[in-house]
Amino acid sequence: MQQHALALLRVLLSYYMTNGYAVAVGYLLISAGVGLALGTTAGAAAALGVVVTIPPDMAGPRKGKFRQMIPTPILGVPLFFAVQMLHSSPLELGILIVAGTFVAFLAMAWGKRGAPIAIALMFAIIFSLAVPPQEEVKRLTAALHVTGYFALGALLYVLYSCIVHRWLNPRYRVLMLVDTLLSLADLMRLQARQFGEDSPEMRSEASGGLISRLLARQAALADQIQSTRDVVFESPDSLPRQRLAAMVLHVLDMRDHMIACALDLDTLRQHAGHNTVLVQMHDMLILLARETDNLADAMLFGRKPERPMDYRAQLENLRWAVDDDAMHSDPNRLVTSRNPSPDALVHSLADRIANLNDEVQRLYALARGEGKPNLAAVRASWHLFVSPVAWSIKPFYTLWSWGAPALRHAVRAALAIGTAYVIALLLPWGTHEYWIFLTIVVVLRGSLAQTLERRNLRVGGTLLGCLLALSILSLHPGYLAMILCLTVAQSVAHGLALRKYLYTAVAATILGLIQAHMISASSSTVFALFERTVDTLIGAGIAWLFSYVLPSWERSQIPNLVRRVVKSQVDHARTALDLVQLDAVDNAPELKWRLARKDAYDSLTALVLAAERSLKEPRAVRPPLQPLEMLQAHAYQMLAQLTAVKTLLLLRRGSLPGERLEQPLTRASERIANLLNGKEVIVDTVNADEPAEPVREPTLAAGPEHVPQAWDTNLMPWLERRLEQAVLLAAQIRKDADQLLGR
Template sequence: MNQQTQTGRGWPGLRRAPAHIVNGIVVSIGVGLAHGLFGAFAGRHAAQMAIVGAVCASLADLPNTVDRTWNRVLAAGLLGSICAAMVMLLEPHPFALAAGIAGIAFVGLMAMAWGPRAGPISFAPVLALVFAMGMPPEARSSAAATAGFALGGALLYLAWSAIASTMLQPLYRRRALSEALGATAHLLRARAAMLRGEGSDEIGASALRALVADEAVLAERLQLARDLLFPAPDTARNRGETAMLLHAIDLRDVLLASRLDLDRLGSDAVALALRARVADALGAMADRLDATAHLLGGAPRPQAVPPGEWTPERHFAGIGIPAADPRGRLVPALVERLGHLHEDVVAIDALQRGAEARLPVAREALRAFVAPEGWPIATLREHLAPRSPVMRHAIRTGLALGSAYLLALALPWAAHPQWLVLGVAVVLRGSLDQTLARRRPRLVGTVIGCLLVLGFANLQSPALMTAIFLVATGVAHAFALRRYLITAVAATLMALLQAHLADPAAGFAIAERLADTVLGAALAWGFSFVLPSWERRSLEPAVRRAMQALREYAEWALSIELGANVSQRLARRKAYDALGALGAALQRSAAEPERVRPPVDELSAFLDGGQRLMAHLSAVRLMLARRSAVLENPEAAGALRAARAELARLLTEAGGAQPPLPQYGLADLPLQPPGRDLLPWLQRRLGVAIDEAHEVRGEAHRLLARLAAANPQAKDFAR
């Protein structure tokens, strides 16, 4: 685990490349193998059809475990090959082909019922029909031959993918951990920005939006790292990396708790100084995490604070709080919270340097945190309903693509009708916000790609053109989930070069490509309003899921039972995911028409209240985890049981009239720091958590009441 450890043994040139770049290189090589082998043994046209199967299969080839990669690549390749054959059967009949395109799009998009992991598989049929429609007449043989060559390309790519994925597992695990640490560091800086912007509505609102986005990115990176590291073989290196990931997950929890009581400090010089010290501390820890993340990512260690130089006690020294100021009692608690953060950061750095790893959870138990991989039919059945966002998007996309094909046939430049179909397919997303986010980079990327093709127009070498096509394939794949503008540029190169390689005499048709992209983006925007899935439609069940997740986390966070660590962690992740889903809905709803937007104020208040309640519960959990001796006190055990029962009641029932709640201010802080007497701090934190649960329940009631007023079918929370 030291700095000299090499990742990706056998791939020395890739040791410093990010995982998505390595993955893009793998895709380019795999597609190139399919093209080269089929071209050598079956001819140019067979090679073109083999590329269809290989590219479709490659869509699902992402950094993941070998078994998951194998299953997904095979599914994408099979679907793509079948759809290519269907295009060959239906192409002589334009209206039948339009209906076939709509049906293929509908079936493909219904795969999204299984979640984002099905995204690449759902797009494979659409890409297959686009590529198959681009084949010149002389390359078209029977549907069986088309399916055979495409399937052959897919299977050849599958074999290559399995070999490459097996060899690259160490590199993928290390890069996933590096990105998880980098996202954690970014979240630390976002929280620091909020503290520095306290008192300014404009800066605070901007920092809050950034925090929601950063939380979503962190959740995605942590889950990918779990999926790669937790099932890994039990070696010393994998144990060390797993321990680093567990510290990063706990660090996120401690960071959430670190926000407590800071909103009660006021806005005078003392308050500003305290917030600035906390923000500076978070920034210093983010620098340390970034240093470790860079090293894990293959880069040299950047300049960072040496271990042991920074301590929370020294950081808060000399702040000058008057003795009578009750805020002085909060400083020891802030020191302790930042000390816990610092311990996790230092532990991560030490593990990277080679310290012995000790896992707090049995390795076998960690598999419960790996995302499910099955494809149960019951999940699909749940979305076979008119109100399902998945089914509505599938119908919307099918209508859009079928209409785009018929429109393309009527246009004066109908040489490549598949381009208009593709232009709609890549822009039209499940929500208006996502569609608008795709529209501009697609337009700009197409213009840049066309300019690049103009530069290649004088090249007379088919081999060089093929090499550029393969590189563009890898680049488009590598940046699809990172920077879509780069993917749009590469995809334009792919489309123009594929058409040119299939039929060199037809030229590059750059003007047609530009026109189809503009028209496709307009059609995608227009069809976003056909059977729309506005965010407010799905909020009522999402709020109920969030309340249930908070209730379950409260039950386990306040548990005094031994051996509850795994259950606590599972409940914590479920609560994070539930609140994250609401945060994502809030972000997406900003692009929706004002008349259909959800009640933003009530949703924001509920989301913030849920985050605060999570912070209180995490603070209690940390108290118990680090000082379990307090549980030997009957008074502490009784307070925990009472708070657990009260939180279960509050987070189950609907809102309504409640008795006046006690107000916990800074003047009520215990006189002794938590290091000397933890019980008063525990009792206070439990009381504040109960107050927060009252607020959360009330916010849920107000939010659901607003939703019910706008949508009579919304159910009462208590039901």
């Protein structure tokens, strides 16, 4: 019960719900204020302006907030007015709605920044339809009045949003980092399952479902980290902000260590008696995840975190736990350069988990105010790792190709809305066609997978929302009571839109129906539940059917994503193995590597998400899933291998023999680039944890593998083995990519 209460508090105090509360307060202040000052009709119209302006108001950086918010009233007010003027002209109104839908959905070309604008513009059209038409002689006057109140609400909300967002920015910085830490802890627990009991079921899961879940969770975390970067890395001009920014950098390092911590796990499982030591490592990862959770909770509740447990001593004392009989009877215990000793593998695994432990210690030190942030890295990250906030014209130029997903989606949406308009005219309750449009707008997504998910949640949420709205209206609430209900609904609908869409659908239904009831100035509480249900089913059905019209199947996007992954792996390998870092006196080489690493993660995230969406598409149009999954796994493994190398080089900078490292690093970098670019081939490659002998080159390592310790300077065999595995993984990536590209 306590865990459930804690989970609920984490949601209620999260940055996305805090954003929802801020949005709801703005809605309450503006709609109630205008209603009390100018009358309920003016207040209801102003409330519509607020609702339409809300979608782009998300937690983000301070800079560029006004530029993100102002396009909605600039474009939405004329659309709202035009619909008001054409209420009595069905043909012209239909043309306007279809054309407006096409133009609005073109904003999807601007990605995450453009999508809320598109939704907001569609809301301007749809909620204008909800305003009852006036008599012809009064139409212009009535349209100007209601549009004026609508514009007043929209502009007041833009001003409110910019002020409140700036005021909440310090809290957003903390809460977004808290959310990232909680996700990191969840990923750590999932990663720990790879160290679980060595049963056939576990091995089957580790080779299939668990790996897929890890890749999906890594992709989600990468997207979440970027959102956190955009806020936390902005203007770190005070010590508390610098500490938060430094914590994000340590989170990035923890993500790398987590990917690397399972290296050699399959090789270790080939030896007898490994269960005990793997269980200890599993338990250690769970403990570190718990420490990360505790840090996040302390920051969430504004407490100074207590000092964490330091598990470095236990990890350094971790030894090969096997009885003598198993040790002597193990047929795989032969130690060679290609077959490391179990002791070496255990030490390597324990050392990587120890790196995670060290990062947790550094996070706590910064959170407690005891650690000093790396100001050079923080300042560099401020400029280089945040998303641009200025609007660019470049996406507009990419639209005008028939294969452009945004153009096809805009055409698809316009056709769906046009079809819905014709159907609405034929329905006996055609005065409520806006509800069909609203369902299409929120259900129809750019991919079939997202549309199917939204369809089911929308229908269920609408049914429940209709019942709740009917219950509320049956109580004959007054104006302020309805505004209060709308405030709560707006908070939930906006706050959980990207997290729990079912709750958003329920809240949005209540919001839309009560808002329509207010704007119609009707005193009737008899709500047509049947009509709303049928409208929702019609809208969801149309959205589902039109998701197959001019589809942008993921298969068509895969080749470009694969090429991007290969290119980013080449760039990352070159920067990770760059010799300049050995003699550098500043952080420039490390910064260059961090940028290359970010691009590698971003490209893999895009590929993983596309692969996930393709699973919901018809079998006939799916990309070949096996090479796609193998490419993702091998790319993450190569990132892990090179991260292990890079970590070693950074930790031992200045004490490593540069003359001895030059040849293996240069040769490995060249071979990886040649293999990934298709200029070299290694045949009969196998899993990188059991590397086969390359055909065109001898093995990089010679002699028995040595266990690297903190006091040991002879790290060459270990380093060379990592480089060799990275080379073999590069060959696997090229092979997987060729299968996907049809070569």
